[in-house]
Amino acid sequence: MRRTDRLFDLIQILRDGRLHTARAMAETLEVSVRTIWRDMATLVASGLPVEGERGVGYALREPITLPPLTLTPDEVQALTLGLQLVSDGADPSLTRAAESLRAKIAAVVPARLMDSAGRDTWVFPGPEALAAARHLPALRRAIRLRERLVLSYSDGSDIASERATRPLVLEFWGRVWTLATWCEARDDFRSFRVDRIKALHLTGESFPDEPGKTLADWRRLNSA
Helix, strand or coil: CCCHHHHHHHHHHHCCCCCCHHHHHHHCCCCCCCHHHHHHHHHHHHCEEEEEEEECCECCCCCCCCCCCCCCCHHHHHHHHHHHHHCCCCCCHHHHHHHHHHHHHHHHHHHHHHHHCCCCCCCCCCCHHHHHHHHHHHHHHHHHHHHHEEEEEEEECCCCEEEEEEEEECCCCCCCCEEEEEEECEEEEEEEEEHHHHEEEEEEHHHCCCCCCCHHHHHHHCCC
């Protein structure tokens, strides 16, 4: 039995919410108890709500909201390539999240579909994305918390400057990440290439919604 199929079967066993011992599941799936221990560790690490330990048993502490999926090969490929795009964007925390999500999807999708998804069909990484990677977690946090940032930035002519900004949204262009902001110095919207940010300072100061300076305003200007 393929491991992805076995993980799927383990989830089905646990769906009843009752306590199941590793030995009983091993007998059902005709594998060793050690194999079940390893598989349960994988399910726990992937974020599934599993409680238990060796010698006691395992149970789901809450229902799984993701049911078995019926997907076409094209749908699975779209999903897999989307997760690959996130992984190759070089943000380390999102890379881990994408890999965890892929493991969860693999647990409920037949292995033959995952194997045929062509995960290596497209490749997205580049030096620009890798250079941006170190800043992405802090930028995402600042956007989420609506926190002012001061950027140490070098433009295309390698001219350095300090920019006080209101971070609005990150965009990924296949190789390059950009940060859309309201630039306090220019009193206007400005996008910065994240790979050209030399350093950033989190001020701890939140910024309000002001007419003409919001993400919605930026989107309207860029969709016109």
